[in-house]
Amino acid sequence: MPQFAANLSMLYPELDFLDRFAAAAEDGFKAVEYLFPYAFEAGDIAARLHQHGVQQVLFNAPPGNWDAGERGLACLPGREDEFRAGIDQALRYAAALDCRRIHVMAGLQPAGSAREVLHATYIANLRWAARQAAAQGVQVLIEPINTRDIPGFFLNRQDQAHAILDEVGEPNLMVQMDLYHCQIVEGDVTMKLRQFVPGGRVGHIQIASVPQRHEPDLGELNYAYLFSILDELGYTGWVGCEYRPARGAVSGGTSAGLGWFKTGL
Numbered sequence: 527m528p529q530f531a532a533n534l535s536m537l538y539p540e541l542d543f544l545d546r547f548a549a550a551a552e553d554g555f556k557a558v559e560y561l562f563p564y565a566f567e568a569g570d571i572a573a574r575l576h577q578h579g580v581q582q583v584l585f586n587a588p589p590g591n592w593d594a595g596e597r598g599l600a601c602l603p604g605r606e607d608e609f610r611a612g613i614d615q616a617l618r619y620a621a622a623l624d625c626r627r628i629h630v631m632a633g634l635q636p637a638g639s640a641r642e643v644l645h646a647t648y649i650a651n652l653r654w655a656a657r658q659a660a661a662q663g664v665q666v667l668i669e670p671i672n673t674r675d676i677p678g679f680f681l682n683r684q685d686q687a688h689a690i691l692d693e694v695g696e697p698n699l700m701v702q703m704d705l706y707h708c709q710i711v712e713g714d715v716t717m718k719l720r721q722f723v724p725g726g727r728v729g730h731i732q733i734a735s736v737p738q739r740h741e742p743d744l745g746e747l748n749y750a751y752l753f754s755i756l757d758e759l760g761y762t763g764w765v766g767c768e769y770r771p772a773r774g775a776v777s778g779g780t781s782a783g784l785g786w787f788k789t790g791l
C-alpha cells in the first residue's frame with residue numbers, strides 16, 4: 527500500500543486551515559500537501575508541522591491572480607518577472623517548511639495566442655525554475671490537468687509532460703501524475719502507470735474518484751487495484767489525497783469518509 531498525504535486544501539474543510547494539520551495527524555496521516563501556503567506565515571505553518579509530527583511534501587508556486595481565474599504563469603509570455611518572483615517566494619517557503627517538491631502550474635492558453643510561443647516560454651521558465659530549485663535540493667513538478675475542470679489549461683497529457691521533461695533537460699524537473707485528471711483525459715490508467723512510473727520521473731501521485739472527485743473508494747476507478755500496481759512497480763513516493771469529501775458532507779466531517787484509508791481498500 528502506498529504512503530498517503532492529506533491534501534489540506536480539500537480535506538477537512540469544516541476546520542480552519544491551520545487546524546487541519548492536527549486533524550490529519552489524528553486520522554493517521556504522516557504527510558500533508560495543499561495548494562498555496564502564502565496567506566500564512568511560513569513559521570506558523572512550520573510550527574503546526576512540528577507540533578503534529580507531519581511532513582510537508584508538496585505545495586504550489588504562486589499561480590498569478592487565482593481569484594481572477596489565473597491558473598499559473600509558466601507558459602505566459604510577458605509575465606516572466608512575476609513568474610520568477612513567485613518561484614523565489616515558493617523556494618523561501620520550501621526552505622522554511624523543509625519541503626522538497628513544488629508544483630508549478632502551466633497556466634491557461636490565452637485566446638488567439640500561438641501555442642509555439644507559449645511552449646517556448648514554458649520551456650524557458652521551467653528550465654530557470656528547475657535550476658533555481660536544484661541549488662536548494664528541491665524538485666519542480668508539472669501536472670497535466672483536464673480541461674473539463676480547468677478549460678484552456680496548457681498541459682493536459684502524460685506524454686506531453688514527459689516530452690517537456692526531455693526538452694527542458696533538468697533532472698529535478700518531474701511529473702505530478704494525478705490519476706483523476708489522467709482518467710478524464712486519457713483513461714487506460716494502469717498502462718499509463720506502467721509506462722511512466724518505472725522511468726523514475728513521476729515525483730508525486732494524486733488520487734480522487736472519477737467523475738465527482740470524491741473519496742477514492744467511490745466512482746469508476748478501482749483504486750485497490752491501482753495501488754497494487756504502484757506496489758508492483760516499486761513506487762515509493764507520496765500519494766496525495768486531493769479530493770472533496772462526500773461522506774463527511776453528510777455527517778462527521780472528513781474523518782467519516784476515511785474508512786478506505788484506515789482499513790485499506
